[in-house]
Amino acid sequence: MKVWIKQQVEEALESLAWQGLGADWVVEEPKQSSHGDYSSNVAMVLAKPLKKNPREIAQALADALRLSARFDKVEIAGPGFLNFFLKAQTYQEALVSLASQEAFKANHVAEPQRILIEFVSANPTGPMHLGHGRNAVVGDTLARILEALGHQVVREFYINDHGVQIETLGRSGIYYFKKIHGMSAGEAPGEDMYRGEYVETLVKDLSHEIKNSLGDPLSVGKTLAKVLLERVKEDLAKVDIYFDHYFSEDSLYESSKIKQSIEALKKSGKTYEEEGALWFKTTDFGDDKDRVLIKSDGSYTYFTPDIAYHQDKFKRGFDLYLNVMGADHGGYVTRMKAAVEALGFDPQKLEFLLMQLVSLKRGEVPVAMSKRSGDYVTLKEIVEEVGADATRFFFLMRSHHTSLEFDLELAKSQSSENPVYYAQYAHARLASLLRKAAEAGIDLSKLAQKIDLSSLTLPEELDLIKLMLQFGDRLNLAASFREPHRVIFYLLELAKLFQNYYTQGKTDPRYRLLDQEEEVLLQKLFLVRALKEVLANLLKICGVSAPEKM
């Protein structure tokens, strides 16, 4: 609709020979209904290049536009806003065409991109905690949004299965093995080991597999890590997250890709040796200080295999690379972009989403968590307590730029205070209406046809249609800002508008959806079905179920 109005304005500009002024004007939905269904700032923006009073410009445009049969009126207001008031019929027709678009496939972008999104990438040294959960859900939902817009998305998980942390895991395992089997295990594990019950129980489960390699921490570590990774996958599956590709850090060593990328960096002239180490001159790319690639003891820093990994990514030729990671890794952004650029790729294609922290509370009571002591709440526990739907929904309720307080009490509560239930209930109610109608003998297949909707004239009905028409815009916005929470807010707006509309049926017969003459009934049901479709789509994109009944 916005696009159509913009076209109309452009035609009007042409008819006045004012086209091609290039200025950046928009058509938008005003906050206030008295300012029209849509409005444009075109006259104000063009005032400067045309050297005319904005209200004069607006007047001329309005005169040219009033001819269209779809407008009820076009007004000039304030400093020169052009306010468009559409006829109800315009909305009725828009709803028919929206509903006929097979679940809104027409919103696909004109130029689909191939996008690689890397997220979670949790070390396979322990269970996933809350922070991983947020990362996983936001990353996956962003992927779903991009897919809904027609992009081709690959979800990738980078496994840190090589470094010291695997050896540390092995040492921790060996300690617990000895402890369990009454051997002298040495001192209690300190900060340089993985602790917590999960290690001990894991070792118990795997005693048989590791008992012959107690002298080889790395080997033990790999055995444990393999199982831990499987558990990570299981946890992710519980919130409906699946990766297309797991990329092993270890494979970079085996294929000597790390050496190759170091050679490529050397060639770029951005490296130098100092104090027995090889440095990468990231300060040439805006970093605070240069970074070490090869330590003086000959081993790599964690950064070096990551460079090789990103070189591999870029060689695979995607249009965009998204990396979702914790905000505590923010320092990594500049140096990774530097590496990509030095390797001859476009660093603008590499984007980072930095996730802020998650904390946990139960009503008003904060739940203490200390990662250091291994005493933290896992994603699995959360899902078991509040369910997959609430888990996903709650992780999506806040912009990832801000820290998130996850309220277990609220997530569990089956009331309208809980936004998950609120959104799902709206969908269930719509489903119930269709079910009731079918039970009453209404032939719902008639809704598949294009029908006349001239009875849908209540303001709330037109508002609902107007909001539904924003579907594509809202998704595009969420995608281009990389902000999945926008989908949740849109979903809640729609749910609220519907609940309001529905409840009015209790006092006003015009708002009854089922007690109507057959012809009107079908029109109301057409709206019901279309809205249900929209809500189901949005819930799907969030990875939350859309129940038919609650």
Add this chain to the structure above:
RNA sequence: GCCCUCGUAGCUCAGGGGAUAGAGCGUCGGAUUCCUAAUCCGUGUGCGCAGGUUCGAAUCCUGCCGGGGGCGCCA
């Protein structure tokens, strides 16, 4: 000290150049003998501070204040 992020109603948060800044919760008051009450309506002296850009700023720029994160030859 430097870098990133956030600061909006009592609380939790939307809003990323437009007109009178919104929602949920909380408070207080009300509706519905109903197509599921897992519902709805009413109730609000708020954009951290100071400059700047603009016809127009919560939004963009600069500085300051305050919270969080980061500044290893750790990952």
